[in-house]
Amino acid sequence: MSFFKKLKxxxxxxxxxxxxxxxxxxxxxxxxxxxxxxxLVFRRKKxxxxxxxxxxxxxxxxxxxxxxxxxxxxxxxxxxxxxKIEESAELQPILSEKLVELLQGENENxxxxxxxxxxxxxxxxGVNGVGKTTTIGKMAHRLKQQGKSVMLAAGDTFRAGAIEQxxxxxxxxGVEVIKQQAGSDPAxxxxxxxxxxxxxxxxxxxxxxxxxxxxxxxxxxxxNKIYRVIRREVPSAPHEVLLVLDATxxxxxxxxxxxxxxxxxxxxxxxxxLDGTAKGGIAIAIRQELNIPVKFVGLGEKMDDLQPFDSExxxxxxxxxxxxxxxxxxxxxxN
Amino acid sequence: xxxxxxxTSRLQSVFGKLKGxxxxxxxxxxxxxxxxxxxxxxxxxxFKVVKQFIANVKEKALGQEVMKSFxxxxxxxxxxxxxxxxxxxxxxxxxxxxxxxxxxxxxxxLQGAGKTTTTGKLARLLQKQNHKPMLIxxxxxxxxxxxxxxxxxxxxxxxxxxxxxxxxxxxxxxxxMEHAKEHHxxxxxxxxxxxxxxxxxxMDELKQVxxxxxxxxxxxxxxxxxxxxxxxxxxxxxQQxxxxxxxxxxLDGDTRGGAALSVKAVTGTPIxxxxxxxxxxxxxxxxxxxxxxxILGMGDMLTLIEKAQSxxxxxxxxxxxxxxxxxxxxxxxFLEQMEQVKKLGPLDQIMDMMPGMGKMKGLKNLNVDERKLxxxxxxxxxxxxxxxxxxxxxxxxxxxxxxxxSGTSLRDVNQLIKQFEEMKKMMKQFSGMMDGKSGKKMKNxxxxxxxxxxxx
Ligand SMILES: Nc1nc2c(ncn2[C@@H]2O[C@H](COP(=O)(O)OP(=O)(O)O)[C@@H](O)[C@H]2O)c(=O)[nH]1
Ligand SMILES: [Mg+2]
Numbered sequence: 001m002s003f004f005k006k007l008k009x010x011x012x013x014x015x016x017x018x019x020x021x022x023x024x025x026x027x028x029x030x031x032x033x034x035x036x037x038x039x040l041v042f043r044r045k046k047x048x049x050x051x052x053x054x055x056x057x058x059x060x061x062x063x064x065x066x067x068x069x070x071x072x073x074x075x076x077x078x079x080x081x082x083x084k085i086e087e088s089a090e091l092q093p094i095l096s097e098k099l100v101e102l103l104q105g106e107n108e109n110x111x112x113x114x115x116x117x118x119x120x121x122x123x124x125x126g127v128n129g130v131g132k133t134t135t136i137g138k139m140a141h142r143l144k145q146q147g148k149s150v151m152l153a154a155g156d157t158f159r160a161g162a163i164e165q166x167x168x169x170x171x172x173x174g175v176e177v178i179k180q181q182a183g184s185d186p187a188x189x190x191x192x193x194x195x196x197x198x199x200x201x202x203x204x205x206x207x208x209x210x211x212x213x214x215x216x217x218x219x220x221x222x223x224n225k226i227y228r229v230i231r232r233e234v235p236s237a238p239h240e241v242l243l244v245l246d247a248t249x250x251x252x253x254x255x256x257x258x259x260x261x262x263x264x265x266x267x268x269x270x271x272x273x274l275d276g277t278a279k280g281g282i283a284i285a286i287r288q289e290l291n292i293p294v295k296f297v298g299l300g301e302k303m304d305d306l307q308p309f310d311s312e313x314x315x316x317x318x319x320x321x322x323x324x325x326x327x328x329x330x331x332x333x334x335n
Numbered sequence: 336x337x338x339x340x341x342x343t344s345r346l347q348s349v350f351g352k353l354k355g356x357x358x359x360x361x362x363x364x365x366x367x368x369x370x371x372x373x374x375x376x377x378x379x380x381x382f383k384v385v386k387q388f389i390a391n392v393k394e395k396a397l398g399q400e401v402m403k404s405f406x407x408x409x410x411x412x413x414x415x416x417x418x419x420x421x422x423x424x425x426x427x428x429x430x431x432x433x434x435x436x437x438x439x440x441x442x443x444x445l446q447g448a449g450k451t452t453t454t455g456k457l458a459r460l461l462q463k464q465n466h467k468p469m470l471i472x473x474x475x476x477x478x479x480x481x482x483x484x485x486x487x488x489x490x491x492x493x494x495x496x497x498x499x500x501x502x503x504x505x506x507x508x509x510x511x512m513e514h515a516k517e518h519h520x521x522x523x524x525x526x527x528x529x530x531x532x533x534x535x536x537x538m539d540e541l542k543q544v545x546x547x548x549x550x551x552x553x554x555x556x557x558x559x560x561x562x563x564x565x566x567x568x569x570x571x572x573x574q575q576x577x578x579x580x581x582x583x584x585x586l587d588g589d590t591r592g593g594a595a596l597s598v599k600a601v602t603g604t605p606i607x608x609x610x611x612x613x614x615x616x617x618x619x620x621x622x623x624x625x626x627x628x629x630i631l632g633m634g635d636m637l638t639l640i641e642k643a644q645s646x647x648x649x650x651x652x653x654x655x656x657x658x659x660x661x662x663x664x665x666x667x668x669f670l671e672q673m674e675q676v677k678k679l680g681p682l683d684q685i686m687d688m689m690p691g692m693g694k695m696k697g698l699k700n701l702n703v704d705e706r707k708l709x710x711x712x713x714x715x716x717x718x719x720x721x722x723x724x725x726x727x728x729x730x731x732x733x734x735x736x737x738x739x740x741s742g743t744s745l746r747d748v749n750q751l752i753k754q755f756e757e758m759k760k761m762m763k764q765f766s767g768m769m770d771g772k773s774g775k776k777m778k779n780x781x782x783x784x785x786x787x788x789x790x791x
Binding site for chain 2: 057060061062063066127128129130131158159160161162164165167168169172182213214215216246248249250251252253255273275276277278279282301
């Protein structure tokens with residue numbers, strides 16, 4: 001079966017389940033990106049240097065890492081040479097295929113893995129202001145809707161008003177928040193929270209942490225200590241360590257993923273603020289270089305603005321415009 | 336992992352190939368421009384901004400003595416550096432002043448950029464200049480944003496005006512302005528909620544707030560880690576709000592911060608301040624020159640030089656320069672360096688300022704961990720004087736002995752020696768680039784500033 005046929009089938013199967021929310025949130029990304037690519041393919045019939053240059057521009061301005069883009073374009077050049085392709089329309093399916101590959105990675109399990117019959121612990125980490133606390137609020141809402149009992153741990157004891165912020169979310173969603181005073185040891189807060197969660201037979205404990213820049217050695221050690229305390233109390237935990245990334249961020253996100261990964265074994269990403277104009281392309285580079293999958297996307301500031309990441313949908317949303325109906329039909333017929 | 340190489344080493348690899356060939360041709364310049372371009376894109380400078388920038392630099396490079404120079408790499412760096420500094424320059428950090436007090440400053444930006452923290456820091460800065468700032472808490476959307484500002488206000492003893500989060504921002508600022516006038520505050524800083532530039536309703540609200548407070552300054556607060564989208568954000572905020580300046584936050588991170596260049600290029604408004612930490616004092620005037628070398632991956636050399644000058648022994652620095660040039664650097668010097676470096680202050684900060692540190696291939700494992708530094712010191716101290724002076728004689732059995740003596744593993748010792756060799760290589764590279772006429776001033780600066788605190 002051709003690549004397009006496969007993709008088309010997958011898409012039509014999943015379209016019904018695509019919430020409007022998700023579509024809406026990504027529509028800006030999609031139109032911006034795919035319009036450009038489609039336009040590029042139509043405008044430029046011949047594959048010349050300018051064609052590559054424009055393609056490079058589209059990818060780089062989406063924050064896909066420079067290295068990833070360069071590799072991709074090198075690959076394309078190779079294919080073009082080998083297959084003696086001259087028209088850009090012929091290159092289209094190859095390009096799409098490569099982009100899909102980049103996004104999907106090998107590890108397809110993009111859901112969070114929480115144990116059923118023991119306390120599940122999720123740790124949220126990331127730099128300042130990316131949306132950790134907000135994501136926890138949204139996640140608590142989501143889990144509660146799935147019938148789970150949830151508790152929050154106010155592990156950001158550093159930033160002014162951080163505990164109160166989490167408490168407001170706790171009230172909004174209707175879940176308990178375990179806290180200590182501002183300035184207290186976050187590892188001690190985690191310890192307390194784990195004991196409380198065990199005592200009250202809670203299903204999931206979501207742990208907030210203070211934002212920190214990954215190059216601050218002491219703060220990263222503090223985070224590692226939090227991680228170790230959790231491990232000590234519940235050996236199988238944390239069951240997920242989610243690195244929250246701002247879709248607006250550039251290449252630095254790669255370093256974030258690497259260093260937070262080293263200290264806490266990051267198991268997935270939450271890509272926030274995709275309701276803005278940034279494309280979050282750095283997630284592709286992270287997937288490529290560190291094989292960490294995106295698990296959720298943040299599409300706004302409200303409780304229900306968190307959606308599980310679906311790479312098929314994401315690919316569809318990002319690149320569907322590149323496959324003009326005509327091309328799809330033709331490819332399908334040919335096979 | 337993307338290996339971010341500084342522009343220095345990038346150009347080194349271009350012009351290094353030329354050695355012996357002598358003359359620099361137009362093609363070489365072209366290749367150099369490609370490297371400059373990549374360095375800028377890796378630093379997150381916007382694609383279009385890079386294009387324009389490269390065009391300018393290329394023109395200058397072709398017109399100048401690059402092609403005749405013995406040190407074309409240095410000349411190009413110099414042009415790039417100057418061009419970039421000029422672009423980001425202009426008058427900085429001077430805040431506008433109202434004819435009739437209070438002077439009103441409005442903080443705007445995306446969610447999570449750091450507006451509230453910066454509001455507190457700016458108030459602190461004004462207090463230090465003997466002003467009496469009042470803060471207005473107009474972020475009614477983010478939970479506990481008002482509380483956050485209140486805590487900051489308490490810390491520095493600055494009054495925070497708030498009407499809670501059930502009142503519209505327009506009403507809050509109206510009452511707040513009255514209050515400020517009654518109490519004779521000479522500065523008012525208005526903290527607004529973070530919002531997307533494409534959120535029409537919230538942008539309208541911002542315009543209404545602006546109407547009421549008639550700000551003397553509208554500062555866009557932007558995260559230094561922002562990628563390509565920085566131009567869209569800045570352009571849109573500027574178009575809708577008529578910004579008067581920019582504050583760049585989270586510069587204490589390890590981002591190259593190309594967004595600074597992008598934002599300046601599209602708004603034309605000066606970058607007035609740089610935020611360099613979570614503490615209330617961590618707000619500084621913006622230095623375009625430092626930012627330029629940072630974007631180029633050359634580290635914040637100037638800051639380091641300043642620091643070094645105040646704490647490092649002049650004589651020893653001269654001696655080091657000589658050794659660097661001749662690549663005679665030994666483990667004895669290394670130990671000496673470590674002592675000097677300790678005087679400089681927190682190591683992670685120093686490392687951040689080093690050119691391409693932690694980003695250069697082979698040096699990635701050099702953590703700025705103080706404990707590891709102690710370990711390094713122990714290893715070097717377990718070497719005999721002869722070994723310290725002639726590192727090349729340290730063979731397997733000597734390594735074993737050193738590991739035992741320092742209570743470390745053979746691996747640790749091997750690693751350190753390898754890093755030491757890398758470091759020597761790099762010194763050679765640097766001094767190679769610094770040789771020649773045009774590099775002379777730079778060389779002197781470097782001799783004083785370039786310490787190699789590779790603690791391991
Ligand atoms: N537009 C938008 N804003 C978000 C999203 N997630 C978080 N935010 C906002 O970003 C800001 C910082 O979020 P916060 O949770 O405090 O970040 P933290 O410092 O990582 O805990 C707040 O104003 C949030 O409302 C999102 O997906 N979209
Ligand atoms: Mg938080």
